[in-house]
Amino acid sequence: MHELAITQALLSIVLEAAEAAGARQVTAVELTVGALTGYVDDSIRFYFERLSEGTLAEGALLRIRREPGEGRCQTCGGAFPVEPPLLPACPLCGSPDIRIAGGNRCIVERIEVEDGDPHPGGEGHPQRQ
Amino acid sequence: MATHIPVVKAILSANDAVAAENRAAFDAAGLLAVNLMSSPGAGKTSLILATLERLPPSLRAGVIEGDIASTLDAERIAARNVPVVQINTGGACHLDAPMIRSALSHLPLPDLDLLFIENVGNLVCPAEFDLGAHLRIVVASVPEGHDKPYKYPGMFQKADAVVLNKADLMPYIDFDLSAFQNGLSILRPGIPLFLLSCRTGQGVDEWVGWLTAQLEARRGDHGR
Numbered sequence: 362m363h364e365l366a367i368t369q370a371l372l373s374i375v376l377e378a379a380e381a382a383g384a385r386q387v388t389a390v391e392l393t394v395g396a397l398t399g400y401v402d403d404s405i406r407f408y409f410e411r412l413s414e415g416t417l418a419e420g421a422l423l424r425i426r427r428e429p430g431e432g433r434c435q436t437c438g439g440a441f442p443v444e445p446p447l448l449p450a451c452p453l454c455g456s457p458d459i460r461i462a463g464g465n466r467c468i469v470e471r472i473e474v475e476d477g478d479p480h481p482g483g484e485g486h487p488q489r490q
Numbered sequence: 491m492a493t494h495i496p497v498v499k500a501i502l503s504a505n506d507a508v509a510a511e512n513r514a515a516f517d518a519a520g521l522l523a524v525n526l527m528s529s530p531g532a533g534k535t536s537l538i539l540a541t542l543e544r545l546p547p548s549l550r551a552g553v554i555e556g557d558i559a560s561t562l563d564a565e566r567i568a569a570r571n572v573p574v575v576q577i578n579t580g581g582a583c584h585l586d587a588p589m590i591r592s593a594l595s596h597l598p599l600p601d602l603d604l605l606f607i608e609n610v611g612n613l614v615c616p617a618e619f620d621l622g623a624h625l626r627i628v629v630a631s632v633p634e635g636h637d638k639p640y641k642y643p644g645m646f647q648k649a650d651a652v653v654l655n656k657a658d659l660m661p662y663i664d665f666d667l668s669a670f671q672n673g674l675s676i677l678r679p680g681i682p683l684f685l686l687s688c689r690t691g692q693g694v695d696e697w698v699g700w701l702t703a704q705l706e707a708r709r710g711d712h713g714r
Contacts, residue, residue, distance in 0.1 A: 363583055363615030370501045378497045388492060392501075397644045399614045430643070432676075447640040449672060457672050460679060465644060467501040476493050 364400055367467065368408035372418060374469045379417045384474030387418040391471050396444045397430045397464035421472075430464025505619055508587035512594070512622025519599040522705040523607060525623035527645060529638075530611030532631040533655040535563045536688035537697075538606050542570055544698045549705070551604040552597045556585040558610060573597055584615035587622055603705060613638065617645040625704060631656040636666045639673025646674060651682040653697060658687040 371392070379387045390409075394400050402425050413419045430443035436456035443461055450457045500506070516523045526534045535555075542551055552573040555564040564576035575593040577585060590607065597605070607623055609616040628649040630638050633656060639646045646652065652674060660667070667685075674681055682700060686693030 363618060366582065366584070366586065366615075367501055367618070370504060373504065374497065374499050374501065378495055378499075382493065382495050384493070384495075397647065398618065399642075399644050443643075445641060445643050446637070447643050447673065447676060449640065449669065449676075457676075459676050461643065461647065461677055465647065469497045469499050469501065471494055471496045471498070474493050474495060476491065 364404035365408050367400060368405050368412055371405070371469060372409065372412050372416070375418050375421070375472055376416055378469075378472055379474050382474060382476065384417060384476055386475045387421040387472055388475055389422040389424060389473035390418070390469065391424045391426070391473075393426050393428050393466060393468045393470055395428045395430065395464040395466045396442075397461075398467055399445070400467065402427075417474075426470075428464060428466060431462050432459050433462070434459050502618065502620070505587045508591055509620035509622040512587055512590050513624070515594060515599065516605065516622065516624065519602065520709060521599065521602045521605050522625070522701075522708050523605040523621075523623040524625045524627055524701070525607045525609060525616075525621050526627050526629055527609045527613070527616040527649075528611060528629035528631070529613050529634060532611070532629045532634065533688050534608045534611070534629050535566060537629055537653060537655060538608060539566065539570070540686075540688040540691065540694045541606075541698055541701065542567075542572060544694055545604070546702065549603040549702065550601055551606060552599075552602045554585075554590065554593050554597070554605065554607045556589070556608055556610045558582070563608065573602070579610055583610055583612045584619050585609050585621055586619045590621045604701070613642040613645045617642075617648050624708060625650045627651050627653060629653045629655055630670075632659045632663055632665045636670035637673070639670065639677055643677055647677045649678060649681060651684065651700070653684045653686060655686060655688055657685040657692060658690045 375390055432441045432443040434451035435458040437454040439453035441452055451459050528534050553567045555576045561576045564574045567574040575596045577589050626649050684697040
């Protein structure tokens with residue numbers, strides 16, 4: 362359910378960036394989503410599809426990159442990716458003395474837009490980065 | 491033609507900006523704001539009531555009650571002559587910073603020392619939304635089981651303290667306290683844990699003592 366609020370916030374960031382760039386249409390959105398946020402990709406896609414109807418971002422492709430949490434064992438020094446549910450102990454040595462970092466971010470990394478250029482691919486139009 | 495536009499903006503940056511304004515309002519009023527998060531029924535309202543009962547008389551508290559529907563909890567608080575505002579989210583599973591901002595004008599902030607914000611009962615969504623509170627407290631309860639930190643890491647990772655309520659039921663329930671503590675120490679090493687029972691009053695004084703010490707420390711930091 363919280364994906365609805367998350368996706369509303371996502372869409373407003375995307376539209377703000379697209380409008381600032383004078384874009385005609387948003388074709389793709391790249392997201393980084395931490396594994397410990399509890400956000401469900403399919404749910405974000407579902408809400409995005411509905412909420413973006415009639416906006417510049419209608420039909421945009423969502424590219425979601427999952428960012429794992431990182432576990433570090435205080436006993437053996439090993440590092441391992443972490444997803445919920447957490448393991449109660451280090452998967453490498455079995456020690457319960459582990460720490461978790463990261464995995465909580467949710468970032469709009471970049472968007473891909475079609476701009477208002479009336480002569481697509483025309484000469485003398487520099488490729489923007 | 492296609493153009494790539496770097497954005498690199500956290501999804502909740504708009505919420506977080508309002509949360510920062512809320513925090514500034516709390517700081518200006520010299521109060522300590524506490525965001526209480528838990529599953530439904532863990533005992534957030536009971537904890538607020540038990541805390542109000544044991545607060546030193548010199549301290550004045552206010553409450554923001556978040557619920558999907560109903561004013562039942564707010565009525566229980568108001569019966570104690572404590573300023574309270576009810577926020578009904580109408581289905582949303584968490585409070586967000588703009589909801590808190592709109593509630594603040596209904597509270598006598600400068601007269602308050604403590605502001606309890608009772609979040610909507612849910613162990614997922616409330617963790618994501620900074621409300622501007624100074625402390626985030628997770629209220630867990632013994633009947634829920636000891637595996638909650640493992641299953642809801644995001645919630646516990648952001649907590650400043652954990653209250654384990656219904657501790658009086660420990661003898662009757664297979665609750666593995668050391669597994670619970672281990673889960674907490676993985677996510678938040680050294681986090682304060684209060685075993686208490688709102689029903690019997692066990693452990694409530696320790697919790698209230700810690701909370702009032704947090705308020706004093708905050709006021710010390712701000713030169714009050």
